[in-house]
Amino acid sequence: MKAAANPNVESVLQGIQQVVGSCSKEHPISLHEPDFGGTQAWAYVKDCLDSGWVSTAGSWVSRFEQELCSITGARHAVVVSNGTIALRLALHLVGVGPGDEVLLPPLSFVATANAVAHLGAVPHFVDVEPNSLGLCPAALAARLEAIADRREDTLVNRETGRRIAAALPVHVFGHPAEVDQLRTLADTWGFPLVEDAAEALASWRGATHCGLFGSVGTLSFNGNKLITTGGGGALLTNDSALAKRARHLSTTAKHPHPWEFVHDAVGWNDRLPNLNAALGVAQLEDLDRRLDAKLLVVQRYAEVFAELDGVELVGEPTDCRSNHWLVSLRFTAEDPLVAQAARLQLLERAHSIGLLLRPVWTPLHQLPMYMACPAGSLGVAENQASRLLNLPSSPQLVEGWEECSHFS
Numbered sequence: 337m338k339a340a341a342n343p344n345v346e347s348v349l350q351g352i353q354q355v356v357g358s359c360s361k362e363h364p365i366s367l368h369e370p371d372f373g374g375t376q377a378w379a380y381v382k383d384c385l386d387s388g389w390v391s392t393a394g395s396w397v398s399r400f401e402q403e404l405c406s407i408t409g410a411r412h413a414v415v416v417s418n419g420t421i422a423l424r425l426a427l428h429l430v431g432v433g434p435g436d437e438v439l440l441p442p443l444s445f446v447a448t449a450n451a452v453a454h455l456g457a458v459p460h461f462v463d464v465e466p467n468s469l470g471l472c473p474a475a476l477a478a479r480l481e482a483i484a485d486r487r488e489d490t491l492v493n494r495e496t497g498r499r500i501a502a503a504l505p506v507h508v509f510g511h512p513a514e515v516d517q518l519r520t521l522a523d524t525w526g527f528p529l530v531e532d533a534a535e536a537l538a539s540w541r542g543a544t545h546c547g548l549f550g551s552v553g554t555l556s557f558n559g560n561k562l563i564t565t566g567g568g569g570a571l572l573t574n575d576s577a578l579a580k581r582a583r584h585l586s587t588t589a590k591h592p593h594p595w596e597f598v599h600d601a602v603g604w605n606d607r608l609p610n611l612n613a614a615l616g617v618a619q620l621e622d623l624d625r626r627l628d629a630k631l632l633v634v635q636r637y638a639e640v641f642a643e644l645d646g647v648e649l650v651g652e653p654t655d656c657r658s659n660h661w662l663v664s665l666r667f668t669a670e671d672p673l674v675a676q677a678a679r680l681q682l683l684e685r686a687h688s689i690g691l692l693l694r695p696v697w698t699p700l701h702q703l704p705m706y707m708a709c710p711a712g713s714l715g716v717a718e719n720q721a722s723r724l725l726n727l728p729s730s731p732q733l734v735e736g737w738e739e740c741s742h743f744s
């Protein structure tokens with residue numbers, strides 16, 4: 337354990353600058369920036385433009401899906417137009433509907449809860465554990481014991497009378513949540529597990545890729561993610577029937593026919609355009625290089641902060657491989673208010689010189705639209721939320737190092 341006092345904010349700032357190099361208000365550095373350098377992106381997009389296949393069908397879509405399967409080991413990948421839509425479709429496919437409750441952690445990007453709300457369902461917040469920052473199996477078990485009743489073949493929250501329809505853990509910043517244990521709980525209680533793996537492409541718990549522990553998992557290819565298609569997302573699943581239904585519902589539920597318009601359900605227009613899929617293929621070809629570069633970035637930060645008291649890096653959970661999407665610094669002062677004060681000081685200083693650090697998200701149960709949602713005790717999430725800060729983590733940071741003298 338490190339000392340409980342705050343570090344000197346200037347020392348932290350200097351540490352970060354040793355990794356990211358020079359920046360200024362005119363040339364700011366964000367947490368994770370897109371990069372198509374050294375890829376075939378131009379050529380692949382040109383192919384779409386030349387062939388006219390720019391929309392929601394085309395060879396790049398199938399190729400992107402195949403590549404995602406071979407990288408993750410998923411039997412099926414269905415690409416859609418963003419990660420929020422992927423989540424909404426995944427939840428719908430496992431049966432989440434109006435008036436249901438979905439168990440999820442409050443420490444996530446707002447899209448996780450929004451996807452639940454878009455279906456007319458209600459987020460029910462359960463605490464995280466401080467190691468992976470993901471949904472805590474012990475907290476989930478305790479919460480279920482406290483509020484869940486099995487009535488015939490549905491699980492009901494006896495305090496609200498609503499059906500508990502699914503659990504939705506999140507792999508935060510690329511670190512695999514304890515989804516093996518969560519899966520066991522879901523099986524015991526009899527509800528489906530959907531994983532928000534938006535941040536966790538190329539993250540593994542044991543031999544299983546994130547997103548493949550439950551019924552279905554989702555990815556995001558937004559501009560700030562590990563790889564980007566501009567905007568995009570995917571469902572990963574080993575369930576052939578679910579994948580088939582995902583394709584059907586995301587293409588207006590239209591029966592395949594050369595000219596007839598027959599639709600058998602209220603479907604969506606959710607598929608990823610070929611143009612975006614072409615970018616995705618180009619990015620996936622660069623994935624290993626990006627992952628290697630990110631490992632170097634994490635190692636540099638680790639070296640820099642090893643000697644500094646009052647801060648530590650959020651580490652890779654045991655038996656896991658993290659993609660290290662975002663490197664997170666934790667202020668270790670015991671009192672969260674003390675940690676939060678140092679974090680604020682650092683944020684102000686950093687932004688004044690173009691270093692665009694960000695705190696972890698405001699916990700979702702503290703946002704106005706989710707304040708009244710059912711929740712267990714959320715002490716760990718609240719504590720962690722006041723002490724975590726994300727650092728610039730782009731793979732292209734390593735490109736600046738050759739010119740830098742302070743790394744030999």
Ligand SMILES: *Cc1c(COP(=O)(O)O)cnc(C)c1O
Pocket residue numbers: 418419420421444445447448506532534535556557558567568569
């Ligand atoms: C990015 C993200 C999403 C949403 O993905 P979009 O493609 O931006 O819609 C959902 N959940 C988490 C945890 C994310 O980081």
